[in-house]
Amino acid sequence: MEHIYDVIIIGGGPGGYTAALYTARAGLDVLLLEKLSAGGQMALTSQIDNYPGFENGVDGFELAEKMQAGAERFGAKTEMAEVYSVELRDKIKKVDTSEGVFYGKTVVISTGASPRKLGFEKEQALIGRGVNYCAACDGMFYKGKIVVVVGGGNSAAADAMLLSRICEKVIIVHRRDTLRATKIYHDPLRQAENVEFCWDSVVTDLHYEEGFKGVRLKNVKTGEETDLLCDGVFISVGRKPVTEFLAGQLELDQAGYIIADESTRTNIPGVFAVGDVRTKVLRQVVTAVADGAMASHYIDEYLAEQA
Numbered sequence: 001m002e003h004i005y006d007v008i009i010i011g012g013g014p015g016g017y018t019a020a021l022y023t024a025r026a027g028l029d030v031l032l033l034e035k036l037s038a039g040g041q042m043a044l045t046s047q048i049d050n051y052p053g054f055e056n057g058v059d060g061f062e063l064a065e066k067m068q069a070g071a072e073r074f075g076a077k078t079e080m081a082e083v084y085s086v087e088l089r090d091k092i093k094k095v096d097t098s099e100g101v102f103y104g105k106t107v108v109i110s111t112g113a114s115p116r117k118l119g120f121e122k123e124q125a126l127i128g129r130g131v132n133y134c135a136a137c138d139g140m141f142y143k144g145k146i147v148v149v150v151g152g153g154n155s156a157a158a159d160a161m162l163l164s165r166i167c168e169k170v171i172i173v174h175r176r177d178t179l180r181a182t183k184i185y186h187d188p189l190r191q192a193e194n195v196e197f198c199w200d201s202v203v204t205d206l207h208y209e210e211g212f213k214g215v216r217l218k219n220v221k222t223g224e225e226t227d228l229l230c231d232g233v234f235i236s237v238g239r240k241p242v243t244e245f246l247a248g249q250l251e252l253d254q255a256g257y258i259i260a261d262e263s264t265r266t267n268i269p270g271v272f273a274v275g276d277v278r279t280k281v282l283r284q285v286v287t288a289v290a291d292g293a294m295a296s297h298y299i300d301e302y303l304a305e306q307a
Contacts, residue, residue: 005031007299008095008104010083011242012068013040014285015275016110018292020071023299030075031104033097035082039064040112041276042285045137046128051285063285083111088249088271091306105306106270106299109250109258110292111242113276113283118150118235120206130212132234135159136284139166145231148173148215150203156236157181157189163234164192171230173198175220198228206233241277253279264295270302 007023009016012034024030037043045060054063068078081099086107088094093107115133117123123131132138135149139162147167149160152174158181163170172179172189177199179186189195198217204225205216214229241256251259251267257280258273260266266273274291276283 005029005104009108011110012038015288015292017067017071018289019108019295020076022296024074024076032078033081038068108272110274111277113239113241116238135162148230148233151236152179154181157185159236169194171196
């Protein structure tokens with residue numbers, strides 16, 4: 001007979017490890033599956049200043065290790081494994097991974113969402129060294145400096161508004177001649193004295209010598225290329241939720257996020273979605289942690305009903 005866990009958590013980000021902490025501390029048999037290392041996107045952030053309790057900020061990787069240790073202190077087990085597929089509709093859920101098949105009474109999906117990249121060869125190496133994907137996370141590193149925001153949707157507009165209160169100048173680069181963002185952003189951005197627009201343009205290269213120098217732009221209408229000096233670039237062209245392995249198992253929205261409200265419950269009983277992978281307004285470490293705690297409450301409720 002295969003071992004059946006009370007809770008299987010897929011993804012070791014802040015939401016996943018908070019769910020692991022709360023459920024393990026409640027005496028449940030908990031397995032967390034993570035394919036790389038604890039923390040997810042959080043672990044790639046060298047300085048987190050907006051998570052309560054760390055007055056001088058904290059390294060994302062360090063915070064992830066602390067979250068993992070806290071959950072494992074109460075008996076949660078971590079298995080380094082990549083999840084290939086799941087079968088969630090039965091009472092006992094099945095998770096097929098690189099390390100074998102695992103079974104659980106409940107499943108928490110905490111696989112997060114990755115920023116869409118521009119696709120340059122040097123882009124990955126420059127993350128945190130001039131290339132950024134989260135204004136709320138990294139904007140303060142550019143106080144009084146000049147930054148470029150790439151994108152024209154709601155996320156890009158919101159990032160530009162936030163950065164305009166921090167930076168000397170914000171330049172929005174967009175491939176069209178008007179923002180795709182909702183109208184509520186248009187007037188405030190136009191009226192901001194330190195916000196400029198670079199319409200009909202795309203970034204074709206990133207300049208880095210001994211430090212980040214700027215971006216190369218191409219006008220999509222004229223083909224003209226120019227170099228734009230700046231201290232950093234914030235790429236805000238959308239995010240991609242990690243849900244491919246679900247293969248139609250759960251109800252997703254048009255962008256691919258799992259449809260789950262503040263209860264974290266999905267359309268399948270006993271299956272929960274926490275953190276950036278679910279539909280939500282704000283995707284931050286602190287909101288993922290809140291999701292993990294909320295999921296534990298409804299897991300307890302669900303298991304009690306099944307007993």
